[in-house]
Amino acid sequence: MELTAEIIGVGTELLLGKTVNTDARDISEGLSMLGINVYYHTVVGDNPSRLRLAVEIAKRRADIIITTGGLGPTCDDLTKQVLAECFGKKLVFHEKEAERIRSYFERSLHKTDITENNMSQAMLPEGCTIFHNEWGTAPGCAFRGDGKHVIMLPGPPRECVSMFNNCVVPYLKELSDSEIVSHNIRVFGLGESVVEDRLRDKMLELKNPTLAPYAKEGEVMLRVTAKASSVEEAEEMMKPVIDMVRETLGEFIYAVDEENLESVVLRILSEKNLTLSTAESCTGGLLQKRITDIPGASKVFPGGFVTYSDKAKIDFLGIPEELINNEGAVSQVVARAMAEAVKEKMSADFGIGITGVAGPDPDERGSEVGTVFIALAAFDGTYSREFHLGADRSRIRTMAVNHALDMLRRYLTGEKVV
Amino acid sequence: MELTAEIIGVGTELLLGKTVNTDARDISEGLSMLGINVYYHTVVGDNPSRLRLAVEIAKRRADIIITTGGLGPTCDDLTKQVLAECFGKKLVFHEKEAERIRSYFERSLHKTDITENNMSQAMLPEGCTIFHNEWGTAPGCAFRGDGKHVIMLPGPPRECVSMFNNCVVPYLKELSDSEIVSHNIRVFGLGESVVEDRLRDKMLELKNPTLAPYAKEGEVMLRVTAKASSVEEAEEMMKPVIDMVRETLGEFIYAVDEENLESVVLRILSEKNLTLSTAESCTGGLLQKRITDIPGASKVFPGGFVTYSDKAKIDFLGIPEELINNEGAVSQVVARAMAEAVKEKMSADFGIGITGVAGPDPDERGSEVGTVFIALAAFDGTYSREFHLGADRSRIRTMAVNHALDMLRRYLTGEKVV
Numbered sequence: 001m002e003l004t005a006e007i008i009g010v011g012t013e014l015l016l017g018k019t020v021n022t023d024a025r026d027i028s029e030g031l032s033m034l035g036i037n038v039y040y041h042t043v044v045g046d047n048p049s050r051l052r053l054a055v056e057i058a059k060r061r062a063d064i065i066i067t068t069g070g071l072g073p074t075c076d077d078l079t080k081q082v083l084a085e086c087f088g089k090k091l092v093f094h095e096k097e098a099e100r101i102r103s104y105f106e107r108s109l110h111k112t113d114i115t116e117n118n119m120s121q122a123m124l125p126e127g128c129t130i131f132h133n134e135w136g137t138a139p140g141c142a143f144r145g146d147g148k149h150v151i152m153l154p155g156p157p158r159e160c161v162s163m164f165n166n167c168v169v170p171y172l173k174e175l176s177d178s179e180i181v182s183h184n185i186r187v188f189g190l191g192e193s194v195v196e197d198r199l200r201d202k203m204l205e206l207k208n209p210t211l212a213p214y215a216k217e218g219e220v221m222l223r224v225t226a227k228a229s230s231v232e233e234a235e236e237m238m239k240p241v242i243d244m245v246r247e248t249l250g251e252f253i254y255a256v257d258e259e260n261l262e263s264v265v266l267r268i269l270s271e272k273n274l275t276l277s278t279a280e281s282c283t284g285g286l287l288q289k290r291i292t293d294i295p296g297a298s299k300v301f302p303g304g305f306v307t308y309s310d311k312a313k314i315d316f317l318g319i320p321e322e323l324i325n326n327e328g329a330v331s332q333v334v335a336r337a338m339a340e341a342v343k344e345k346m347s348a349d350f351g352i353g354i355t356g357v358a359g360p361d362p363d364e365r366g367s368e369v370g371t372v373f374i375a376l377a378a379f380d381g382t383y384s385r386e387f388h389l390g391a392d393r394s395r396i397r398t399m400a401v402n403h404a405l406d407m408l409r410r411y412l413t414g415e416k417v418v
Numbered sequence: 419m420e421l422t423a424e425i426i427g428v429g430t431e432l433l434l435g436k437t438v439n440t441d442a443r444d445i446s447e448g449l450s451m452l453g454i455n456v457y458y459h460t461v462v463g464d465n466p467s468r469l470r471l472a473v474e475i476a477k478r479r480a481d482i483i484i485t486t487g488g489l490g491p492t493c494d495d496l497t498k499q500v501l502a503e504c505f506g507k508k509l510v511f512h513e514k515e516a517e518r519i520r521s522y523f524e525r526s527l528h529k530t531d532i533t534e535n536n537m538s539q540a541m542l543p544e545g546c547t548i549f550h551n552e553w554g555t556a557p558g559c560a561f562r563g564d565g566k567h568v569i570m571l572p573g574p575p576r577e578c579v580s581m582f583n584n585c586v587v588p589y590l591k592e593l594s595d596s597e598i599v600s601h602n603i604r605v606f607g608l609g610e611s612v613v614e615d616r617l618r619d620k621m622l623e624l625k626n627p628t629l630a631p632y633a634k635e636g637e638v639m640l641r642v643t644a645k646a647s648s649v650e651e652a653e654e655m656m657k658p659v660i661d662m663v664r665e666t667l668g669e670f671i672y673a674v675d676e677e678n679l680e681s682v683v684l685r686i687l688s689e690k691n692l693t694l695s696t697a698e699s700c701t702g703g704l705l706q707k708r709i710t711d712i713p714g715a716s717k718v719f720p721g722g723f724v725t726y727s728d729k730a731k732i733d734f735l736g737i738p739e740e741l742i743n744n745e746g747a748v749s750q751v752v753a754r755a756m757a758e759a760v761k762e763k764m765s766a767d768f769g770i771g772i773t774g775v776a777g778p779d780p781d782e783r784g785s786e787v788g789t790v791f792i793a794l795a796a797f798d799g800t801y802s803r804e805f806h807l808g809a810d811r812s813r814i815r816t817m818a819v820n821h822a823l824d825m826l827r828r829y830l831t832g833e834k835v836v
Contacts, residue, residue: 013632015456017447018641024461029435038433039468041461043442050457057475072610072633118611135810156633158812185655214436284710285703287726292702295778295811303730305723306706312721312764316734346730360713392712 003175004037006062008054010070010079011155012045022031023068023153023160032166034172035180035227036064040049046070048078055086062174065148069155071121071138077150080123087145089125097130098122101137107179131167135159142171149175178227184247185222186255188406195220202241209238211245218399254406261405262290268349268412269300276408277346278304278340279317281329282356282372287401302346307338317341328365330355335373336382343377350411351377352404356387358396372400376407376417383407383417421593422455422504424480428488429499430463430571438582439579441486441571446583453596453645454482464488466496473504482590483566487573489539489556493756497570498541502684505563507543515548516540519555522607544689549585560589561563567593596645599652603663604673606824613638616666620659627656636813636820637679669833672824679823686830687718687768694826695764696722697735697756699747700774700790702836720764725756735759746783748773753791754800760797768829769795770822776814794825794835801825801835 007027013019024041031038044054045327049071058065067338070079101121121138124130131140136159142151151159151168177387187195196203199222203211209226224241228234246253255264269276278287285306286352291297307313310329314321319337327333343351356372357363369391375384387403391395410417425445431437442459448528449456458479462472469488476483488497519539539556542548549558552819554577560569569586571578603747605613610633614621617640621629627644642659644652662670673682687694696705703724709715725731728747732739737755753771761769774790775781793802805821807814828835 009459012630014443014459015446016450017443017445017456018632020438020440020443021459025432025435025438026437028433032434037464038435039463040472041427041433041439041459043458043459047457054458061471135813156635158635212434212436225497280703283707284715284719285698285706285722285724286710288703289701292704292724292726292776293812293815297702298726301702302727303723303725303734304703305721305734306703306710307721308710308716309720315763316721316723345734358710378824394711408551 001062002035002037004039004061005056005064005066006040006042007038008058009043009155010046010051010067011043011090012047014043014069015045015076016067022157023155026157026161026165027066027068027153030169031172033180033182033223033225034169035176035178036172041415046078048082051078051082052086055083059086059146059148062224063148064151066151066153066168068153068160071140071152071154080125083150083152084125087125087143087148087150088142089127091123092126094122094124094130096211097124097132097139098138100132103284104133104137122213129171131171133163134166135162142168142169144378149201167246178229179231179234180225181231181238182223182225183238183242184257185224185242185249185253186258187220187222187236187249187252188218188254188261188402189252190220191247192220193331195222195249199245202244202248206241209234209241211241212267218402244357251410254409260290261402263294265405265409265412266291266294266297266300269407270296270333272338272412274299274349275302275346275353276350277302277342277348278352278354278404279342280304280306280354281308281313281338282358283354283397283404284308284358286397287354287404289399290405304342313338315347317391322346328363328367330363330365330367330371330373332375332384332386335375336377336384339375339377339384340382349379350408351375352408353377354400354404356389356396356400358400359391359393367413372395372396374400374404376404376411378411383411385418421480422457422482423449423482423484424458424460424476426476426483426485427459427461427573428464428467428469428485429461430465432461432487433463440575441573444575444579445484445486445571445582448587449590450600451598452587452590453598454590458591464496466500469496469500470504473501477504477564478564481566482569482593484569484571484586486571486578489558489570489572498543500560501568501570502543505543505561505566505568507545507561507563509541510544512542512548515542515550515557518550518557522551522555540794547589549581549589551577551581552584553580558585560586592746596647597649597652598643598645599649599656600641600643601656601672602658602675603642603660603667604670604676604678605638605640605667605670606636606820607670608638608667610638612753613640613667617663618664620666624659627652627659629659636817669828669831672827678708678819679827681712682714683823683827683830684709684718686710686827688714690830692767692781692830693718693720693764694768695720695760695766696769696770696772696822697760698722698772699726699756700723700776701733701772701815701818701822702726702776705770705813705822708819708823720766722760726793731756735763746781746785748775748781748783748785748789748791750791750793750802750804753793754795754802757793757795758800766818767797768826770826771795772818772822774807774814774818776818777809777811788814790814790821792818792822792825794822794829796829803836 338353756771
């Protein structure tokens with residue numbers, strides 16, 4: 001049976017334009033991977049009568065109604081009351097959930113913070129399936145009513161998306177009689193239009209499995225999705241498609257299913273018992289932040305330097321002052337010296353040095369915004385590259401880190417580094 | 419007259435979760451500044467019958483209907499046809515608009531690209547106001563029908579938002595007679611429910627200006643909004659409300675309108691010509707990343723260390739090995755030694771040291787996940803605090819950085835630090 005879903009975002013902040021509805025995007029993406037059609041998104045404010053009207057409309061046009069937001073402890077929060085009412089359910093007190101909320105407060109926040117409002121979060125529709133919130137206080141839940149599936153999730157994106165992936169996806173999988181399996185092929189270093197050009201004919205031709213491109217921050221993801229009666233069968237169907245993509249895009253594919261460049265690099269370093277250290281200038285700690293986002297980073301990453309000023313480069317990395325004076329802090333030789341110095345000082349197997357101009361102003365020597373030099377000091381010498389990464393500060397920093405990680409990824413997998 | 423608007427986003431890519439609906443956010447923000455209430459957002463795919471149903475619903479609940487998307491040259495694009503039909507209008511060929519489209523192609527693209535589909539973009543509802551598209555090919559337009567204002571805009575955010583600001587805002591200003599102005603009061607260190615408890619009576623009482631809380635990542639934002647016949651009058655009306663909030667929440671308010679803790683701290687440091695350096699363990703560069711997110715950070719931030727391993731703490735910060743052995747790397751004394759060492763080594767006015775357990779596993783000495791020690795080395799000595807920040811790695815790191823920045827913010831503004 002083909003199921004359809006509607007996502008109702010609840011929150012006046014969305015209607016005032018202070019927040020963008022990323023929850024709807026992320027849930028839609030997840031639903032499409034489950035083979036559930038989304039025909040409408042709706043957003044309403046913190047207003048019971050308008051929410052009620054939106055729910056009545058959704059009941060007429062969807063099998064699954066998913067709400068996001070309006071479950072928090074403030075007086076604006078009304079999603080549960082309205083949804084329970086629309087489906088003729090009572091809200092009942094869940095002692096176990098109350099326990100969880102109490103213990104969340106005791107564990108993690110200001111203990112004195114707990115109020116009666118927080119306890120109202122333990123009021124949930126009778127007979128519902130509770131989704132525990134490991135990422136905040138408001139639990140989510142699902143219930144059946146009037147032949148529909150109703151799912152309520154908290155609004156903050158981190159809570160909403162975590163709960164969707166961890167609780168709602170398994171819940172919805174039970175409703176479907178076929179298995180839908182996906183793999184994400186991650187591509188770095190080719191633009192979306194190039195990827196599409198190379199794969200267009202195949203993408204149009206494929207019906208099951210399907211192949212669809214998604215532009216991500218600075219990279220492209222290709223999703224292969226197959227629908228079959230078993231997971232094994234679906235996997236079998238996807239193999240030739242993945243092989244075809246591999247053949248077409250080659251070394252630009254950095255992973256299948258792994259999350260991002262940093263997780264791939266850290267996994268390989270860890271498998272090979274190798275270590276990495278980094279010296280950052282224009283990226284100001286972003287590379288190290290992304291490395292240490294990954295649990296277990298300490299095994300391969302002893303630490304590094306953020307040498308933002310020239311003086312820090314001289315004092316802590318021992319970059320010769322005349323090199324900076326002659327070549328400029330934003331130069332290929334300085335990037336190389338940074339990579340080599342940090343490798344040596346941290347006794348690491350690899351050193352990465354990044355120096356550039358993230359803007360908004362060009363550097364004193366006139367290097368234009370977006371110019372970034374990245375060096376990788378490795379066993380057999382130092383590799384370095386010059387990049388021009390546009391004009392947006394945040395994008396320059398993100399792309400510089402992506403390129404630095406990709407250079408090391410290429411070195412580790414035996415691809416061409418520069 | 420109070421006008422209400424509904425925004426209908428048209429595009430299957432939105433329902434597949436490939437794109438996030440930033441158009442709705444940006445248009446909503448613009449409408450709220452015009453004093454126009456937005457009660458609903460709707461998103462539908464490239465499907466005429468579902469779009470027709472969405473428009474029929476919108477006609478019953480809004481005075482102004484704004485569509486985004488579905489005006490491009492591909493065969494999926496159907497917004498104009500459906501909207502014209504819903505309001506009983508004919509589409510007519512606009513020779514002048516056809517001219518513009520031809521010249522756009524001659525100016526900027528491959529001349530051979532122009533197709534009959536492109537010329538269909540010159541078909542517009544009879545009697546409409548045309549919004550020329552300086553940023554792409556599809557023109558937007560507005561017309562009146564069945565007592566409603568109907569506005570159609572292209573989907574690509576750059577085209578949509580530019581056209582909204584340059585064409586639609588002046589068009590709508592003619593319809594409205596009031597100004598809406600907002601201020602955002604940012605609060606750190608109190609939970610949303612505590613803030614709500616302390617301000618509930620006032621919030622319920624206030625009608626214009628209004629006061630509403632928003633939970634942000636680890637903090638609370640309170641938005642004050644006033645509607646008046648002039649900006650000046652609106653500001654005058656908000657003053658006593660902002661004063662009341664200041665009196666109620668005191669030192670927990672870290673900014674009005676400024677974006678985040680790091681921008682406040684950097685502004686004050688910069689004004690006072692002071693510098694900061696940091697040594698991070700469990701936050702792995704996140705603090706330095708957030709500091710250097712702010713343009714101009716180089717004025718106050720020379721650099722810092724990510725000393726993830728014990729060895730790095732010993733080698734680069736000179737933390738005595740026996741201190742780490744006796745007290746553990748995750749300890750108040752080590753945090754203090756890190757802060758003091760980095761302050762001295764970087765010749766900075768302030769040093770921040772952060773050491774803790776971000777998880778997922780406890781450290782070897784059994785410190786539980788979420789335990790973080792933060793120290794601030796300042797002019798008159800070193801301040802330090804122990805935190806317990808829950809169990810989620812990413813939240814622990816974010817909150818540790820927030821607390822570190824807040825300790826410095828408090829020091830700089832003369833508030834109690836620990």
